[in-house]
Amino acid sequence: MKANISRRNFLQLSGAVAGSAILAGCGGGASDAGSDEPTTDLSDAGIFKVGGIGPTTGAAAIYGTATKFGAQVAVNELNASSDVLMELNWQDDAHDPEQSVNAYHNLLDWGMQILVGTTTTGPCVAVSAETNADRIFQLTPSASSVDVIGGVEGTNEPAKDNVFQMCFTDPNQGIASAQYISEQGLGTKIAVIYNNADAYSTGIYNKFMEKSAELNLDVVSETTFTDDTVDFSVQVGDAKAKGADLLFLPMYYTPASLILAEAQKQAYAPKFFGVDGMDGILTLEGFDTSLAEGVMLLTPFVASADDEATQNFVAAYKELTGSDEDPNQFAADAYDCVKAVAAAIQAAGLTADMTAPELCEALIAQFTDPSFKVAGLTGEATWSATGEVSKSPKGMVIQNGVYVSMD
Amino acid sequence: MGLLTNVINGVSLGSVYAIIALGYTMVYGIAKMLNFAHGDIIMVGGYLCFCAVQYLGLPPLVGVVLACAGCTCLGIVIERLAYKPLREAPSLAVLITAIGVSYFLQNSALLIWKSDPKVFPSVVKLPTLSFFGGQLNVSPLSIVTVLTCIAVMVGLTLFTQRTKMGKAMRACSEDKGAAQLMGIDVNATISMVFAIGSGLAAIAGVLLCSAYPTLMPTTGSLPGIKAFTAAVFGGIGSIPGAMLGGILLGIIEIFAKAYIGTELADAIVFGVLIVVLLVRPAGLLGTFVPEKV
Numbered sequence: 160m161k162a163n164i165s166r167r168n169f170l171q172l173s174g175a176v177a178g179s180a181i182l183a184g185c186g187g188g189a190s191d192a193g194s195d196e197p198t199t200d201l202s203d204a205g206i207f208k209v210g211g212i213g214p215t216t217g218a219a220a221i222y223g224t225a226t227k228f229g230a231q232v233a234v235n236e237l238n239a240s241s242d243v244l245m246e247l248n249w250q251d252d253a254h255d256p257e258q259s260v261n262a263y264h265n266l267l268d269w270g271m272q273i274l275v276g277t278t279t280t281g282p283c284v285a286v287s288a289e290t291n292a293d294r295i296f297q298l299t300p301s302a303s304s305v306d307v308i309g310g311v312e313g314t315n316e317p318a319k320d321n322v323f324q325m326c327f328t329d330p331n332q333g334i335a336s337a338q339y340i341s342e343q344g345l346g347t348k349i350a351v352i353y354n355n356a357d358a359y360s361t362g363i364y365n366k367f368m369e370k371s372a373e374l375n376l377d378v379v380s381e382t383t384f385t386d387d388t389v390d391f392s393v394q395v396g397d398a399k400a401k402g403a404d405l406l407f408l409p410m411y412y413t414p415a416s417l418i419l420a421e422a423q424k425q426a427y428a429p430k431f432f433g434v435d436g437m438d439g440i441l442t443l444e445g446f447d448t449s450l451a452e453g454v455m456l457l458t459p460f461v462a463s464a465d466d467e468a469t470q471n472f473v474a475a476y477k478e479l480t481g482s483d484e485d486p487n488q489f490a491a492d493a494y495d496c497v498k499a500v501a502a503a504i505q506a507a508g509l510t511a512d513m514t515a516p517e518l519c520e521a522l523i524a525q526f527t528d529p530s531f532k533v534a535g536l537t538g539e540a541t542w543s544a545t546g547e548v549s550k551s552p553k554g555m556v557i558q559n560g561v562y563v564s565m566d
Numbered sequence: 567m568g569l570l571t572n573v574i575n576g577v578s579l580g581s582v583y584a585i586i587a588l589g590y591t592m593v594y595g596i597a598k599m600l601n602f603a604h605g606d607i608i609m610v611g612g613y614l615c616f617c618a619v620q621y622l623g624l625p626p627l628v629g630v631v632l633a634c635a636g637c638t639c640l641g642i643v644i645e646r647l648a649y650k651p652l653r654e655a656p657s658l659a660v661l662i663t664a665i666g667v668s669y670f671l672q673n674s675a676l677l678i679w680k681s682d683p684k685v686f687p688s689v690v691k692l693p694t695l696s697f698f699g700g701q702l703n704v705s706p707l708s709i710v711t712v713l714t715c716i717a718v719m720v721g722l723t724l725f726t727q728r729t730k731m732g733k734a735m736r737a738c739s740e741d742k743g744a745a746q747l748m749g750i751d752v753n754a755t756i757s758m759v760f761a762i763g764s765g766l767a768a769i770a771g772v773l774l775c776s777a778y779p780t781l782m783p784t785t786g787s788l789p790g791i792k793a794f795t796a797a798v799f800g801g802i803g804s805i806p807g808a809m810l811g812g813i814l815l816g817i818i819e820i821f822a823k824a825y826i827g828t829e830l831a832d833a834i835v836f837g838v839l840i841v842v843l844l845v846r847p848a849g850l851l852g853t854f855v856p857e858k859v
Contacts, residue, residue: 383828390820396571
């Protein structure tokens with residue numbers, strides 16, 4: 160698999176070299192954004208070599224594919240209309256830490272200077288240890304565990320000063336959810352159902368409970384499930400019996416869809432509040448979207464938002480992928496990653512002839528500078544010295560089968 | 567009222583386990599093998615019904631019939647290709663083959679239907695019944711599941727007791743060699759058992775997915791294991807035992823979740839199995855057959 164991909168990339172690169180030679184002859188340098196495959200441009204040395212890693216095959220392929228195309232949209236935009244020129248080389252890791260590290264080494268051989276990735280948490284923990292040792296600057300669009308950045312509460316990983324996140328960490332989602340519920344007065348009695356076999360769900364739950372205690376939110380029911388659970392009658396029944404008027408669901412959308420169905424079966428209609436894992440529930444094949452009517456969630460990005468930046472991104476993304484499917488938050492996070500790196504390069508006046516470790520130190524200094532802000536599709540982001548992003552989550556509510564902003 | 571709700575939920579969940587367990591117990595009782603692929607045939611049944619209803623726009627009942635027909639054929643084909651050549655092989659070889667078939671089915675489903683879950687449209691589209699001013703809600707699907715379960719159990723018992731084919735099955739179960747000498751076509755009988763078992767799996771799949779509407783390539787695995795537990799619990803090989811085991815298992819699971827804790831539910835379910843097997847090694851309704859050495 161990997162051999163195929165590197166051969167394809169090789170062909171793609173050589174094609175791009177030939178193509179750019181021809182284009183140079185014509186006096187133009189526009190990249191062909193309309194083709195299916197991400198394009199690269201190797202015309203001169205003033206180009207930053209950006210690597211990307213994420214699963215484009217296997218069970219987690221939807222996430223890796225989204226980040227790959229999201230990042231490519233940003234690179235195409237930069238190359239068409241800015242001074243920061245980039246070349247993106249995306250490698251598949253099939254959501255496997257070992258393959259991810261191999262992909263990383265392939266990228267080093269290629270001459271990568273900056274890494275945008277990896278998409279999924281498990282591989283990212285493995286790769287971030289490597290980038291930290293090799294001094295390669297790394298910004299992950301979507302690996303949300305604190306293990307990725309290390310050195311903060313809730314992880315035993317050592318601090319990795321070169322690793323930054325574009326997505327919220329799991330604990331931060333718990334805190335933000337409790338705050339949002341409290342500020343907006345969404346519920347007086349709260350029930351929580353979480354997956355105690357999953358680090359993502361448990362991580363959010365723990366912080367949510369801490370913050371709820373602080374904010375005096377009344378949590379009346381706490382129940383758990385595991386990956387294989389299909390019957391939620393007891394969990395939903397408990398919340399109902401204890402009179403909860405808001406059900407907090409820190410989990411992915413598959414179990415959430417079962418909980419919504421069970422609540423309907425029990426004629427129980429509290430408010431439902433989810434986190435970013437809930438994003439995708441409307442795309443479930445065969446899902447009765449009326450079940451999700453009124454479901455609230457905190458997510459950094461929705462494709463239906465009507466601001467110009469989002470609409471341009473959605474259009475460019477659809478054109479690049481050649482499909483009619485809207486980009487998800489992973490694509491938007493990857494797009495923001497590339498744009499953030501470009502902004503930092505511009506702000507710090509970095510050039511493509513610098514070595515990867517030089518770029519790494521300069522970018523770390525830039526990202527941790529308190530005045531450095533990036534206004535992206537997923538909100539205005541700033542970073543702490545530990546690599547955690549700080550941005551304000553958007554509250555969304557599902558109405559008539561689409562996301563509508565709650566603010 | 568909470569107690570009553572939990573009993574109803576338990577019986578409803580248990581009936582799904584029971585229908586799956588009936589398939590397990592049929593195959594074990596007659597072919598003397600554990601068909602670990604049974605849970606995955608359930609999943610295939612679910613997908614067949616889903617495709618018929620969602621893509622072909624057929625009515626749910628036709629979907630169920632198609633799923634049954636498809637799974638029956640699949641069961642016969644699996645038996646012919648994977649298990650029949652191993653008729654004389656040690657039971658361990660058959661067991662490993664069954665696990666292999668299970669993985670084969672799961673991965674084929676992954677290739678055909680991809681990993682993203684599908685939401686299964688319920689085959690029973692009636693409103694929830696409410697009693698005591700909304701305090702007690704009973705889903706019509708639960709009633710359909712329980713009734714189907716009872717009908718299947720009675721049907722299977724009558725079939726094995728009263729019909730010629732049923733008698734042949736019991737004969738094979740007692741002694742394959744002697745049955746063959748009496749002129750019974752053992753291979754055809756075992757094929758028939760697989761056909762019936764897989765047809766039941768399709769019904770179980772449709773009911774399982776209607777009650778818990780996400781369909782994934784791994785949908786059948788855990789219910790399959792639980793149902794196997796139920797079959798052993800009730801006494802593997804015994805048709806009423808599978809039903810009893812399934813329903814008890816469902817009730818224990820729901821009660822453990824409700825009164826002890828959601829974290830411990832599965833541990834308790836399997837803990838009960840261990841205790842029952844220690845006290846009654848043949849299961850609740852099984853007959854203990856001493857091995858003569």
